[in-house]
Amino acid sequence: MKKIEHIGIAVKDLEAANRTYKAILGAEHYKTEEVDGEGVNTSFFKIGDNKIELLAATRDDSPIAKFLEKRGEGIHHMAFLVDDIEKEIIRLKSEGFRLLNENPKQGADNKIVAFMHPKDGNGVLVELCQEK
Ligand SMILES: CC[C@@H](C(=O)O)C(=O)SCCNC(=O)CCNC(=O)[C@H](O)C(C)(C)COP(=O)(O)OP(=O)(O)OC[C@H]1O[C@@H](n2cnc3c(N)ncnc32)[C@H](O)[C@@H]1OP(=O)(O)O
Numbered sequence: 001m002k003k004i005e006h007i008g009i010a011v012k013d014l015e016a017a018n019r020t021y022k023a024i025l026g027a028e029h030y031k032t033e034e035v036d037g038e039g040v041n042t043s044f045f046k047i048g049d050n051k052i053e054l055l056a057a058t059r060d061d062s063p064i065a066k067f068l069e070k071r072g073e074g075i076h077h078m079a080f081l082v083d084d085i086e087k088e089i090i091r092l093k094s095e096g097f098r099l100l101n102e103n104p105k106q107g108a109d110n111k112i113v114a115f116m117h118p119k120d121g122n123g124v125l126v127e128l129c130q131e132k
């Protein structure tokens with residue numbers, strides 16, 4: 001794995017969270033993007049080489065809606081950049097980790113992504129992402 005690509009934060013109201021993070025970071029978000037497959041609307045901030053992804057649910061049955069209902073707002077996942085996501089999926093599976101996706105799927109910000117079960121990452125949902 002190359003680096004932490006982004007930290008995902010689940011929020012109830014994307015516009016309100018954009019204002020909050022603009023005030024915290026002193027910078028505007030640089031893009032918003034809806035990812036229909038995940039049932040989310042996202043917003044991205046850059047701080048140096050690092051990125052924060054705010055995620056709000058667009059559907060009641062989406063992972064973010066379920067997370068917000070069960071745990072409230074907060075850090076939802078940590079995403080790692082990889083060169084070859086299919087190879088990483090195979091490697092992690094061979095180490096005994098449960099991957100939630102056999103095949104990579106469409107992510108935000110020009111990435112393909114796959115997730116590992118949070119119970120296998122000490123309570124942290126791990127996202128793998130590769131540049132498209
Ligand atoms: C925008 C696209 C992309 C990007 O490009 O960056 C994204 O970031 S998309 C982000 C949203 N998509 C996903 O999260 C997809 C992967 N997630 C899932 O498949 C599910 O959310 C899940 C992780 C399998 C959980 O779903 P489910 O098993 O149906 O829900 P439960 O509520 O029953 O959870 C089981 C268990 O796991 C705990 N949990 C759930 N989510 C998280 C989390 N994000 N971090 C830590 N722990 C989590 C949950 O609390 C349950 O534990 P117990 O309460 O102890 O039973």
Ligand SMILES: [Co+2]
Nearest residue numbers: 008053079127
């Ligand atoms: Co993400």
